[in-house]
Amino acid sequence: MNISHLNVCTFMKHHILTAFLMLNAAFAATAQTSDYKLGQAATAFNAIDDMLQTYRPATEIPLPRELALVSLDQLLHDTDNDATEPFYAFINTRMRRVLEDLDRPVAKGLRIYKLYNDGFIVKSPKATIAIDLIPGGSDAKPFITDSVVYGIAGKCDALFISHFHADHANLNVAKSFAARGKLVIAPKDLWVGVDPLIRPLEKENQEFDVEFEELDLTLHVLPGHQGDVYNNINVVEFHNEGTVAQTGDQWGTADLVWIDRVHEKYDIDVLMPNCWVNDMKRTIQGFGPRLIITGHENELGEHSIDHREAYWMTVRKMEKMEDLNIPYVLMTWGEWYDYQK
Numbered sequence: 001m002n003i004s005h006l007n008v009c010t011f012m013k014h015h016i017l018t019a020f021l022m023l024n025a026a027f028a029a030t031a032q033t034s035d036y037k038l039g040q041a042a043t044a045f046n047a048i049d050d051m052l053q054t055y056r057p058a059t060e061i062p063l064p065r066e067l068a069l070v071s072l073d074q075l076l077h078d079t080d081n082d083a084t085e086p087f088y089a090f091i092n093t094r095m096r097r098v099l100e101d102l103d104r105p106v107a108k109g110l111r112i113y114k115l116y117n118d119g120f121i122v123k124s125p126k127a128t129i130a131i132d133l134i135p136g137g138s139d140a141k142p143f144i145t146d147s148v149v150y151g152i153a154g155k156c157d158a159l160f161i162s163h164f165h166a167d168h169a170n171l172n173v174a175k176s177f178a179a180r181g182k183l184v185i186a187p188k189d190l191w192v193g194v195d196p197l198i199r200p201l202e203k204e205n206q207e208f209d210v211e212f213e214e215l216d217l218t219l220h221v222l223p224g225h226q227g228d229v230y231n232n233i234n235v236v237e238f239h240n241e242g243t244v245a246q247t248g249d250q251w252g253t254a255d256l257v258w259i260d261r262v263h264e265k266y267d268i269d270v271l272m273p274n275c276w277v278n279d280m281k282r283t284i285q286g287f288g289p290r291l292i293i294t295g296h297e298n299e300l301g302e303h304s305i306d307h308r309e310a311y312w313m314t315v316r317k318m319e320k321m322e323d324l325n326i327p328y329v330l331m332t333w334g335e336w337y338d339y340q341k
């Protein structure tokens with residue numbers, strides 16, 4: 001080994017060592033940044049939860065509540081927060097609250113709970129119906145834990161599903177309902193033969209009724225579409241208490257022709273439209289509800305960020321509906337609103 005070779009080796013060792021130290025420092029910095037951001041997210045999620053508990057859903061959104069919802073938009077549009085502990089803690093706390101509150105009876109009218117994505121639970125004095133309830137997340141790590149889903153299923157009477165897409169229909173949820181002895185009304189041809197209590201509809205793409213005498217309600221299925229996919233708009237008539245309409249993933253221009261006339265046949269109290277329905281104003285006018293509660297905001301799925309449908313976008317959209325003079329309530333996951341005629 002000559003001197004120049006030794007020098008080169010020393011030179012290289014020095015640089016390898018420097019590179020190694022820099023890499024370590026970068027990892028440490030990343031870990032610190034990640035810890036820092038997790039801590040920040042946990043603090044923000046907690047503050048938002050507190051704020052939303054203080055400023056409950058109402059037809060007017062006070063500024064602190066709007067700020068909480070917009071802050072939630074920001075956290076949920078930062079993919080660094082996806083599948084992190086602060087996020088799970090936030091959504092699970094709110095879902096457990098729904099589970100507890102479902103024990104509280106409804107004396108008159110309807111209590112409407114909003115769950116993840118387009119999921120709703122509507123409770124009358126005599127019946128509790130879930131629509132498009134899904135856990136979200138992956139099967140291995142759902143947003144709503146299996147035990148909470150099982151608990152919710154035990155406190156509901158039935159589950160109705162608009163269409164087969166995974167952000168509306170989940171077999172594990174359906175099986176939980178069946179395991180608790182509860183009925184699941186699935187779209188035609190979905191989950192055929194899985195369980196006697198999971199009942200795919202015999203018809204699709206047409207209007208028809210299903211009577212539930214023991215629950216004192218009628219399900220009116222309206223033939224909506226999401227593009228080429230059949231999408232049942234579930235109109236649930238709780239006799240003497242109120243009628244709700246959940247639109248699933250309604251997006252079909254041709255349907256607007258019959259949607260224009262829904263109010264002539266049905267007396268809709270509460271319309272729960274997907275926040276990105278293709279013609280919000282015409283849809284509202286067609287159903288002619290007394291109250292609007294939008295769904296489907298902040299779906300943390302495979303959509304690009306601009307399609308996570310922020311709450312602030314719903315606020316802006318609904319500001320354009322003010323001339324219709326129909327109150328609307330903007331809710332997030334794990335909130336509820338009491339409606340009476």
Ligand SMILES: [Zn+2]
Binds near residue numbers: 163165226249
């Ligand atoms: Zn869909």
Ligand SMILES: [Zn+2]
Binds near residue numbers: 168249
């Ligand atoms: Zn959807």
